[in-house]
Amino acid sequence: xxxxxxxxxxxxxxxxxxxxxxxxxxxxxxxxxxxxxxxxxxxxxxxxxxxxxxxxxxxxxxxxxxxxxxxxxxxxxxxxxxxxxxxxxxxxxxxxxxxxxxxxxxxxxxxxxxxxxxxxxxxxxxxxxxxxxxxxxxxxxxxxxxxxxxxxxxxxxxxxxxxxxxxxxxxxxxxxxxxxxxxxxxxxxxxxxxxxxxxxxxxxxxxxxxxxxxxxxxxxxxxxxxxxxxxxxxxxxxxxxxxxxxxxxxxxxxxxxxxxxxxxxxxxxxxxxxxxxxxxxxxxxxxxxxxxxxxxxxxxxxxxxxxxxxxxx
Amino acid sequence: xxxxxxxxxxxxxxxxxxxxxxxxxxxxxxxxxxxxxxxxxxxxxxxxxxxxxxxxxxxxxxxxxxxxxxxxxxxxxxxxxxxxxxxxxxxxxxxxxxxxxxxxxxxxxxxxxxxxxxxxxxxxxxxxxxxxxxxxxxxxxxxxxxxxxxxxxxxxxxxxxxxxxxxxxxxxxxxxxxxxxxxxxxxxxxxxxxxxxxxxxxxxxxxxxxxxxxxxxxxxxxxxxxxxxxxxxxxxxxxxxxxxxxxxxxxxxxxxxxxxxxxxxxxxxxxxxxxxxxxxxxxxxxxxxxxxxxxxxxxxxxxxxxxxxxxxxxxxxxxxxxxxxxxxxxxxxxxxxxxxxxxxxxxxxxxxxxxxxxxxxxxxxxxxxxxxxxxxxxxxxxxxxxxxxxxxxxxxxxxxxxxxxxxxxxxxxxxxxxxxxxxxxxxxxxxxxxxxxxxxxxxxxxxxxxxxxxxxxxxxxxxxxx
Numbered sequence: 001x002x003x004x005x006x007x008x009x010x011x012x013x014x015x016x017x018x019x020x021x022x023x024x025x026x027x028x029x030x031x032x033x034x035x036x037x038x039x040x041x042x043x044x045x046x047x048x049x050x051x052x053x054x055x056x057x058x059x060x061x062x063x064x065x066x067x068x069x070x071x072x073x074x075x076x077x078x079x080x081x082x083x084x085x086x087x088x089x090x091x092x093x094x095x096x097x098x099x100x101x102x103x104x105x106x107x108x109x110x111x112x113x114x115x116x117x118x119x120x121x122x123x124x125x126x127x128x129x130x131x132x133x134x135x136x137x138x139x140x141x142x143x144x145x146x147x148x149x150x151x152x153x154x155x156x157x158x159x160x161x162x163x164x165x166x167x168x169x170x171x172x173x174x175x176x177x178x179x180x181x182x183x184x185x186x187x188x189x190x191x192x193x194x195x196x197x198x199x200x201x202x203x204x205x206x207x208x209x210x211x212x213x214x215x216x217x218x219x220x221x222x223x224x225x226x227x228x229x230x231x232x233x234x235x236x237x238x239x240x241x242x243x244x245x246x247x248x249x250x251x252x253x254x255x256x257x258x259x260x261x262x263x264x265x266x267x268x269x270x271x272x273x274x275x276x277x278x279x280x281x282x283x284x285x286x287x288x289x290x291x292x293x294x295x296x297x298x299x300x301x302x303x304x305x306x307x308x309x310x311x312x313x
Numbered sequence: 314x315x316x317x318x319x320x321x322x323x324x325x326x327x328x329x330x331x332x333x334x335x336x337x338x339x340x341x342x343x344x345x346x347x348x349x350x351x352x353x354x355x356x357x358x359x360x361x362x363x364x365x366x367x368x369x370x371x372x373x374x375x376x377x378x379x380x381x382x383x384x385x386x387x388x389x390x391x392x393x394x395x396x397x398x399x400x401x402x403x404x405x406x407x408x409x410x411x412x413x414x415x416x417x418x419x420x421x422x423x424x425x426x427x428x429x430x431x432x433x434x435x436x437x438x439x440x441x442x443x444x445x446x447x448x449x450x451x452x453x454x455x456x457x458x459x460x461x462x463x464x465x466x467x468x469x470x471x472x473x474x475x476x477x478x479x480x481x482x483x484x485x486x487x488x489x490x491x492x493x494x495x496x497x498x499x500x501x502x503x504x505x506x507x508x509x510x511x512x513x514x515x516x517x518x519x520x521x522x523x524x525x526x527x528x529x530x531x532x533x534x535x536x537x538x539x540x541x542x543x544x545x546x547x548x549x550x551x552x553x554x555x556x557x558x559x560x561x562x563x564x565x566x567x568x569x570x571x572x573x574x575x576x577x578x579x580x581x582x583x584x585x586x587x588x589x590x591x592x593x594x595x596x597x598x599x600x601x602x603x604x605x606x607x608x609x610x611x612x613x614x615x616x617x618x619x620x621x622x623x624x625x626x627x628x629x630x631x632x633x634x635x636x637x638x639x640x641x642x643x644x645x646x647x648x649x650x651x652x653x654x655x656x657x658x659x660x661x662x663x664x665x666x667x668x669x670x671x672x673x674x675x676x677x678x679x680x681x682x683x684x685x686x687x688x689x690x691x692x693x694x695x696x697x698x699x700x701x702x703x704x705x706x707x708x709x710x711x712x713x714x715x716x717x718x719x720x721x722x723x724x725x726x727x728x729x730x731x732x733x734x735x736x737x738x739x740x741x742x743x744x745x746x747x748x749x750x751x752x753x754x755x756x757x758x759x760x761x762x763x764x765x766x767x768x769x770x771x772x773x774x775x776x777x778x779x
Contacts (some may be wrong), residue, residue, distance in 0.1 A: 127733045165667035165734035172672035
């Protein structure tokens, strides 16, 4: 029996999802016989974590603080081993711009993009460069905040007139945003868990939106709005390539324990493009990692047990 | 282990798929949303929330509450703890008759159905009248809390635009004609005539008469939702639709805004055959509303003039509203517009169309302030650049500070947009020549239709013959 602090909630926009993930993790840990200390992360976290006497922390926080290395840094300072990726992997993955640059440098296909912070527009006249960017990326263009883990703030600009408002929206979430080429096609998610020292790709989940034109934040977490197919119906070689790409990204970004990599399979041309990684993927009833694990014959409790056992300091 | 031993295992992903197959069709249109997750953050202690629709219950004297509950315990303990009749207790109906009389209506006790809040009336009306696919007409924007109810009954909600005089009844007629040609007859028209939630506007007397005329001629029902009618801060009261016509009007109101939302008591009066069906519907839903609450309300009405407390609320809310007007004029950029409610709890503000208020809320939460994004009040994705601001639930200092913070993030976005489009947008803290604002106008002044049309995202010109 281990005393495990489950870190959940927090201040991020994904607080609600995190609370749901955390509650399921707590249940699983209790069933596994552990001593569970639930902690809704707040300004007194360090004190409460210190008082909790936890031997290990299960990080069930999504988005800001939980996925960007902040909590991990705190846990390092306090000397408490924790689940999932370490500080540097979290920083690289949570920032989509850093992650995409790393992928591009490593020749891993990711949709073309340009990224700017607010000062580039305010002080350097970056707006003058927008026509050239639009010319290169072609419409529709996806505009997203660099650091937002969920689909909040993601806008699709269909014409040049849409771009400024899309940028304003994305800047609501982050000081840095990216404009990215839109890849029409199938939305694939590949979850990865460590088995021993080797990461293993789980069966691919395809998210098929039922009604929305684009896969949106609402659909992502609610039953009935998106149909999930697992394993995704893909040609064997496509599935193998996708899984291999996901594993490459996992290693490239330095992830550990578990993670999820999102890709697009381009319609017609059939190209695979990596959109992003997530170091603390959701663990709710409708989340993709538990579905993928289930399809691989790994039940939720076993999944949680494996994630816990991979916790490092 | 937690106390009580291990909990039952929760479901796995595969189980969820199994349950999903069992869900009723209607759950597919039950919209939950990103907004819901964002709204959950607005409840944090460190956030100034102008997002709620909360009346201020802090001025209700704890001593009175204790005394009232004490008298219920002493005099009616067993009955208060018992089930009551579905239609409600006679003693609370007497209070309702008093309240309705204060708004110029006269009803008998047997014409009333006591409900669990005004919200239950909306639910029971849908339950009684709406089959999947039936048309329900509402204002645009409409009360955000009614949208999930309409969706749950799979109504086809059609929204009619508003201006400063409330629902555009000329457009309503055009819509009804169009529906008639398709062989569709709306089941009812849902309206909040007084101090609309969220728009803040009030349906003019002329339009009230028009609306009941249309309903009468076409034999259509109106659901008149009037939670705020008694909270008037200026101007003269207008007759309710129910007092203009009781043949086609279902009337709904509540104790929530004049006493307490915590008692969860509302009521309805409707044409007898409809009331009878709603009674059966209520029986199926909850048998009866809380007897304890009904005894409490009755004891409260017996204890002294209930109007005094309403008057004290009016004083508080009027001041808060005026503080919000002043703060908006001071802190919002000239591109913003807002309504001038004569009562109620809400101001509806509209920003330039390039600002999405759902995204803006995420930014505002960084500054620890919240509002309701306008999209919540539409069924068709409109309202994206509007917001509902509540002035009843927080004190004057918080209103000032909250509006200052929202104004700052709005200015930030206006300036950024200006930079992105090359437009020259003033970024100073206050425009040197303030634009004329709805807040500064009075009904006697010429009607600035174009500007008000923008506020409610409505037509620029009123074409209705008066």
